[in-house]
Amino acid sequence: MSAHTTHAGSTSTAQPHVDEHFSHHVRRYLFVFYALLFGTLITVGASYIPFGNREINIAVALAIAIAKASLVACYFMHLISERKMIYGILGFTAFFFIGLMFLTLWSFSDNPHNTITH
Amino acid sequence: MQATTQALPHAAPHEAHHEEAGFWSQYIFSTDHKVIGLQYGITALGFLFFGFCLMLMMRWQIAHPGEPVPLVGPWLASSLGKMAVNGVVSPDLYNSFGAMHGTIMVFLAIVPLAFAAFGNYLVPLQIGAPDMAFPRVNMASYQFYVLGGVIMFFSFFIPGGAAQAGWTSYPPLALAIPTDGQTFWLIGMVFLITSSLLGAVNFIATVIQLRAPGMTWMRLPFFVWAQFVTAFLLLLAFPPLEAAGVMQLMDKVAHTSFFLPTGLAPVGQLANVSGGGSPLLWQHLFWFLAHPEVYVLILPAMGIVAEIIANNTRKPIWGYKSLVYAVLTIGFLSFIVWAHHMYLTGMGTRIATFFQTTTMIISIPSVIILTCMFISLWGGSIRFNTPMLFVMAFLPMFGIGGLTGLPLGFSSSDLHLHDTYYVIAHFHYIVAPGTIFALFAGIYYWFPKATGRMMSEFWGKVHFWTSLIFMNLIFQPMFAQGMAGMLRRMADGGANYSAAKVPGAIGGLSQGMLGLHTYILWAAVGLGLAQIPFIINFFWSISNGRPTNSDNPWQATTLEWQTPTPPPHGNFAQVPVVYRGPYEYSVPGHATDFTPQNQPG
């Protein structure tokens, strides 16, 4: 998002341009808001659907959560128009976060086979 | 004298409205990165000394189990009461000393000195910035550090004493010990972690945003790259330990069972906790930080070594690009090797192989860095001043430390060596005659920039040779002891496992191995005495050292040497412009054998 310099009380000709530019953004924010509200309701609703397998409920809930989180990150936090530097920082963070989660879980599930007792 | 260097040492800063700051805001509550760097440095050196004293008392107990500590025994008895009856280091006290020696050396001494002190002072200067990006956050980070340090220090004097479960603080032991030392440790750690996080944010933002015009990424001094990667390690690796620390604190204070398994029965009675937790979870979260942490301990040192080698060989560092890519690779890989500290926890072979592989791979960039440093010496016009002696010793010492890590990195050989004295020797070689030597070198090297005076070369060389000899005498024998099976953290030095105590036992520790403790003790005392010339030299030279005849006595190329001495508030009168790389020494055709980075043309 480009930084528009505004000064308190200024009546520059840039002002209406800024307002019009921003009302476009404001509409977008409202759409995201409605989407988030909707997402919340379907998350709750989906949790009551008996898929049979609990894992499917987990997958559905996480998928909706990721979608909602992406909306907040991309639009409210302006990530969709952010700079490469920020993407870089977040990319590394995501990699290490996944590493922590995945490797820790793997270590708990990877057990020694064919030991003396079993 | 360079055109951009101010002639007047007390050049007035640019802002007309800048008033003279009072004592408190200039020296205690300063937001100036140089003052904060010095604050960190002095505090960290104090903790380094304190951690050293803890070690001396431990080595005494190991070499003379059950005997009162000479000199300080009576004081120990009077201040610590039950823990030091008659001035003897009791097993509980030994464990406290061990846990706190590690904690203090890592978190209160080396990291604050290597990263926060040197980094804060030099990084803004070397990139041509007026200060850190967030000066008030910088001040806050120092204050959190002091708070954490005070809590850690005072934990010795509460009933029951300080934490006793190692710097690694493994549950259930850490939680089963019924005293409050562990709680103090955990709260202290939360403050220290917060301090590091604030510092890391500052460093990274500063390097990204405040580089002077012309200071491109590939013109940065290697020291800045090293600090930059170090800051990323701290930023992303510390939070899981903060989370784990909070969870262990909950276990201790709110009686949760994050790390306490079901069926736990300390002293034979079922613990009154819900159970269902996992001790291994703590280990994963701890080592997720603690492995990158060891790279935090070494990378700033490597940065210092590169600067001093370039300057004292009068030629550019060999392989600048390799160094940069290597340090970035180390930073990245260091996040996925941590479980090599956990090979003996019963992990499966697949995951052990994964961690073993990444551990072996990470040795490659480390070797690249060391090789580049070694090759840099070739063909150099070497000046053997005190800083250079320390960094030249760093190279083989770090080499020994690094190479002895290899048998520890292989899960098969680690079966034999895990938790033995071999491990102690390995990591101390890296940190003690490794990092600390680089830090000494840095102090001798940058002292003239901060004070305008040189430290005594003669006493510097005395300090160097004695430290080098005694460091090796202390840690070399430990490799042998470790391979013979002597375990870590034994308050009696292994007497209970000696062949004499258990005749006929396989692998009982021989008298020879146990006897080495006495030599090590004397070497440790020697090392302590060897620091006295350094301490006197340091303080004496502040007012009485030989004045430098210029702002750039070492004739160095990097920007910190192109400022007045000491650099004023705001560092540079005008924004410096960078025209060249960081190591333009002996450029053919130039009148001088060095060309500062901000010299045009």
Place this chain on the structure above:
Amino acid sequence: MEIPYTVQPRPDTGLYNAKVGIWLFLASEVMLFGALFSSYILLRVGAPEGYWPHGWLNVPVGTCNTLVLITSSITTVMAWASLKMNQFNRFKFYHACTICLALAFVCIKSYEYHDKFTHYEIILNNGHILDGHLRESTPDHVVISGHAVEDPKELYDLHAVKNPPKHEEITVLRSDIKKMERYGPWHNTYLAIYFTLTGLHALHVIGGALVIGFLWGPGSKLWHTDPERFTNRIEISGLFWHFVDLVWIFLFPVLYLL
């Protein structure tokens, strides 16, 4: 020499300093909450079959809190947008809403915590188990509003219970009680991670509300002297606030629904 790029962005990165700073800080927060979420997964996967709680949290109340935070997110971004459009009074209105919503969140959370802290599991000397909310407590007896269970496993997966038992007033003599424990973090690892995750999150809500409150109040003076710098501060605090919302977007389904 002044510190550059405090308000104007640096040309090659396109960012001003505080924006880099806050994203770095948020990266560290991702690792912090990530470690806690990893712990949650580990503890849940490691729990014996049938002994991991389900349905222990009030879903309508949690949904309400979720909607509160989402609304506070839109008011936060609207507050910043108002400043960008030079509408200071609108900014004041929107951020006043944000602060009120934050307080509402904390109040609702406190109510939920209170509910847990008054909920007891009582194991009697004869091995029977009672479970319910404390209504009355005297030195010789307690009165709970709850039910008795045969098998302790019935207390865990409340979703699996076909007919929710009727709650009635039960009086128990203290001398009959072997162990009486409330649903605090010590009660089991689910509650431990629940209180830790939501407690840490709530601390972030309070911290964020304090910062936004300061900027709404005394800090808003900066608008009159350096409006662009002030707008950036609102953006930075907004980014933190959105992150807090983001964490809750994951916390809610994980703790309440699954």
